[in-house]
Amino acid sequence: MENCGNGTRTHRRVVLFPLPFQGHINPMLQLANILHTHGFKITVIHAEYNSPNYSNYPHFTFKSIKDNFSEIADELATNPDGSYFINYLNRSCVDSFKECLSGLLDKEAVACLIADAGFYFTQAVADELNLPRMALRTSSLAASLVYGALPFYSNKDCFNLTKEDSDYEERVPEYPLMKFKDIVKITTNPQGMGDFVTNMLDQMKASKGIIWNTFKELEGSLLETFSQDYPVPSFTLGPFHKYFPASSSSLIQQDRTILSWLDNQPPKSTIYVSFGSVAHISELEFREVAYALANISLPFLWVVRPGIVRGSNWIEALPEKFLERVGDMGRIVKWSPQQEVLAHPATGCFWTHNGWNSTLESICEGVPMICSPCFVDQPTNARYVSDVWKIGVFLEDGFERVGIESAIKRVMMDKEGEEMRERINCLKEKVNQSLGEGGSSHESLKSLVDYISSF
Structure with missing residues (x-):
């Protein structure tokens, strides 16, 4: 099942652990492919829920762990509180993940663990096993900054405003770009979301580094702001999907007609x-x-x-x-x-x-x-x-x-739409430049490869 791609490469193994949701699985497997092309051997530990299709990745080793998610999966359609499901997984996967990772380390040296930042429990496990952990943040830098600023504990009532409330259209003082009607959508459970955000950000700060699926030309100024409070190495090597021809880790059958x-x-x-x-x-x-x-x-x-x-x-x-x-x-x-x-x-x-x-x-x-x-x-x-x-x-x-x-x-x-198209085409060009030789994402990837190799 393993293939180092280039037979002359002898890089060590990297273990990756995605959250079991489509929007998290896709970038993690894309990152795994990127690292594999640079010679690393890849093991993916994954939850039972939304298990990836092994046949699409014959060059990876997969290890499934128990998650007990089937006990609450039926609630996904009716419960809009995302933190409920992620916090549950952070409790239910601890023992099975630790057992699996420990078993891997007994058999072979591992360079590092790259876990979804949402799996915050993995930092304590990695520390216990003396394994470097990096966090993959699958969302924007902007979202992490907003999460860190919002008053999940100090002003819970603002997450329950309705159109009838006078503040509904107003700007949020802690992050004035956002309106209260925006943050009402972010969570229905500010306590649970606050717990998730606090744990996630704390363990990102405790990690050996953060990998972002973004590029500096889009969010470079936000990275500078983020790094002031999170002084760990950050690597912006996105967009991940552009490293390869269109490929799919989709969990749903695509209609290509x-x-x-x-x-x-x-x-x-x-x-x-x-x-x-x-x-x-x-x-x-x-x-x-x-x-x-x-x-x-x-x-x-x-x-x-x-x-x-x-x-x-x-x-x-x-x-x-x-x-x-x-x-x-x-x-x-x-x-x-x-x-x-x-x-x-x-x-x-x-x-x-x-x-x-x-x-x-x-x-x-x-x-x-x-x-x-x-x-x-x-x-x-x-x-x-x-x-x-x-x-x-x-x-x-x-x-x-x-x-x-x-x-x-x-x-x-409208003319407004033409102007939007011009701006987004400019960003499209910046994406291509960032991924090219000497571009920001290209250089960030080289730095990441060197960094992992140094562990």
Whole structure:
């Protein structure tokens, strides 16, 4: 199962441990591939839940550990508190992870452990086993700064504001870019989220270094700010997915037939809609999306993940005769090869939940965004996309057809949209430069390889 790639390389083994959610598994396995191409042998320890497909990675060694996540997995569809699930995993995986890692160390020297920063318990295990631990932060630098600033303990009530509250539209004093209506989305449980954030950031500071899936030209100033309080080595070598041709560690079967449908659409004409692998929406919100897409009369590709609509299996909640009305102008699929869709000349904008992987992929292909964040880091990413980088429109007031249609027109038809496209194409060029010889991400990767080799 192991292959050092180049037979002359004799680098040591690196052990990686991703959180078992699509948005965390993807960048961890991408990082594993990057390190493998630089000669490191790779072992991936993973939870039972959302187990990766071993056959896609014959050059890695995989070790599965018990997580007991099946006891609460059914709650994912109804419980919007992300910290509940991650804090649970940080308790349930301790013994099985320690046993697995200890067994690996008995058999072979390991250079270091690279754990998802969200698996904060791993620092204590690594310390006990005298193994260097690095943290992979799979979200933006911006999100970590916002998490560190928000008053999860001192002002819990501000996370429960509604539209009727006078402060709902106001800026958050601790991080004035954000509005209170943004942080309401971040968590429904400020105590649990505060516990998670505190543990995660404390153990990032205690680690031997932090690896970021971002690039300096986008978040360099934020890295400088972060490093003032977290003086450990940081490596910004993203975007990870750009190191290889479009590949997939998707846990859901992709519908590739839509690529030929896109081939028949005019350049930059098509709205691509996808809200990621975890988010859920109500039947009413789903219908508002449908009405807006039908009314706008532009080609659209809409990813409707089975189960995304609460109470529905798939698309039963569509308005009557919706499919007949839109005809071949629109396509609905269960999952898509997203990198290829965003890179397609026909794709004109990306209506997204602003998970960090999706946000980066859109930047890399120069596709402006419509932002509908759901929870955790997504509202921060959306706020930076719309207000700082100015490469998208934030649908701040939820799924309402008139607002949706207005946002689509701003991106697809107005001069404002042309300016967004120019800015995001500039960032696309900066991505390519950062990954090239002498670029910031290229140099950061070289530094990371040298750093791991020094352990």
